[in-house]
Amino acid sequence: MKKKILSVISLITAPILILVLMTTINIINIPNIIYTNKDIAVSSMIPRGSTLSRIKDDQNKYQIKLLGVIPVKSLEVQKVKDLELYPGGNTIGVRVSTQGVLVVGYSEIEINNQKQESPGKLGGIELGDTILKINGEEVQNCQDLINIIKGCNESKISVEVLRDNENLIKEVELKKEGNGEYKLGLWIRDSTAGVGTMTFIDKESKKFGALGHPITDCDTNQPFLIKHGDILQSSIINLRRGEKGSPGELQGIFTNENEVNGKIKTNTQSGIFGTVKDVNILKNNSKPMKVGFRNEITEGKAKIITTIDEKGPKEYDIEIVKLLDQETPGPKSMVIKVTDPVLLEKTGGIVQGMSGSPIIQNEKIVGAVTHVLINKPDTGYGIYIEWMLKDAEIIK
Missing domain, CATH: 2.30.42.10 (PDZ domain)
Incomplete structure (x- = not known):
């Protein structure tokens, strides 16, 4: 009889314990700061089975309670109102010099x-x-x-x-x-150059964000510690279509190495950041767009703005397949899939050089393209726009 009772208790408690454990893990993965355009805290990011309540005497601090009873995590909600950015999508030339020299091989x-x-x-x-x-x-x-x-x-x-x-x-x-x-007996490197994609420019401060991932050394895959860097004019001269097992590539050139359009200040896990001389370097007649933070993003239809030929930036259809939990900044915030037949025909999906292409949903900038899956060229990753805005020092 006791064995039957214990068995019944186990059958009841085991699923509850598993649910509590999974909910706790999901709560822990929620970032310490949530950014929102809303006037009130958005509870859509909080797992079911938990509650969100404001901490007394602090307008921005909230506490998550498991089952509405057990305090698990405190977080801060930053309300960012009226923030608008010029969307990029145009190619840029990137030239950087390292602080010190990077060890890339032994001799x-x-x-x-x-x-x-x-x-x-x-x-x-x-x-x-x-x-x-x-x-x-x-x-x-x-x-x-x-x-x-x-x-x-x-x-x-x-x-x-x-x-x-x-x-x-x-x-x-x-x-x-x-x-x-x-x-x-060392091989060393002190500079690198290439072509990427601008994500956004802030009209007021002229701060920019691009790439959505760090500039890394091709041999060691280590991020460059930038001493100084320049943004230059560039142009696409060739496109290699992506295939399964072989990522495609946008091949570009610097069109004027003597004219510097901007200065790169930092190289982080979320991209490269600095200031530009003039927002007109976008050359796509774009209008400012509002920002959509992660609590506003939904799985489903979206668009990217990117450049694949001399005609300049254009919008293409994609789908946000999955939103990923991220406690700390990183270039893999969401899984995206190219659905636009024109882009699929020309590029096969996402190709190298498209990193930084802004992701648009509901007429808001919500992120940027960062990586392609080698064995699925139509699928890749994107980064939440808030990570880039934070590293650009546009939001705190």
């Missing part, structure tokens, strides 16, 4: 006709590290590093590197090759 050295392992590698320098200083002397570019190593009088050097946002000191023992010069 063996030859001593007495025998190859030996890289001194830098033996000293603990890893691929993706950014070298900032050698023996206390600042390294600003590749030539600086070469000159410092050539000028070393001793084989042992102190190298300051940046790794995972932490400054580390590595002691490296240099070795001399046959020509008598010290060698560090």
Whole structure:
């Protein structure tokens, strides 16, 4: 009899415990700050089985309670009214120089006709590290590093590197090759350039956001630590259509490297940000659009504005397939699928170079295209616009 009672209790309590656990996980994944255009807090982001109530003596702080009883999480609701942005969709040239130099490979050295392992590698320098200083002397570019190593009088050097946002000191023992010069045995890079897509420009501050994901090194996949960067005029010269297993690509050129249209200030997980000289660089006669935060986005029909040829930015139909929970900024906020027959015919879906194309729903900018799925070129990811606005310092 007792076994039957325990069995019945287990059958009843197990689903409840699972529901409570899943609800708790969903609540934890809610960001600490929710942005909204509404006059009241929007409860659509709060899982069923929980309640949202304002904390006394604070207009912006709220508390989520599981089953309306157990406090689980506090959050802040930021009301952002009357924010309008010029939507992008036009291609831009991007040229950046790194702070320090990025380690992208190891190079063996030859001593007495025998190859030996890289001194830098033996000293603990890893691929993706950014070298900032050698023996206390600042390294600003590749030539600086070469000159410092050539000028070393001793084989042992102190190298300051940046790794995972932490400054580390590595002691490296240099070795001399046959020509008598010290060698560090590293391949390094201090700049990169390419073509991407502008997402938005704020008319008042002239701040911009683009790409929707960081600029990363092609060899190490590490984000560039930007010392300075420029936005340049660009033009699409070729389009490689995306196929399953082979992502497509927009190939472009800088049309005027001497005319800088904007300055890049930061390179973050949400894109690149800075200021432009003039909003007229968009050249698409666009009008300001309101912003739609995540509580306003729904799964279903939407559009993107993007450029795939010399005719400039155009709107194309997509579908927002799934909205993803994100507690911290990142380029994978939603799953999107291209449904526009014209875009599918020409590009196969999403191609490299389209990153940053604004996503529009209900006449509001809600996000930007960021990635394509290699095996499903019509499907990819988008980022919530609030992450980009935060890193652009348009909202707090």
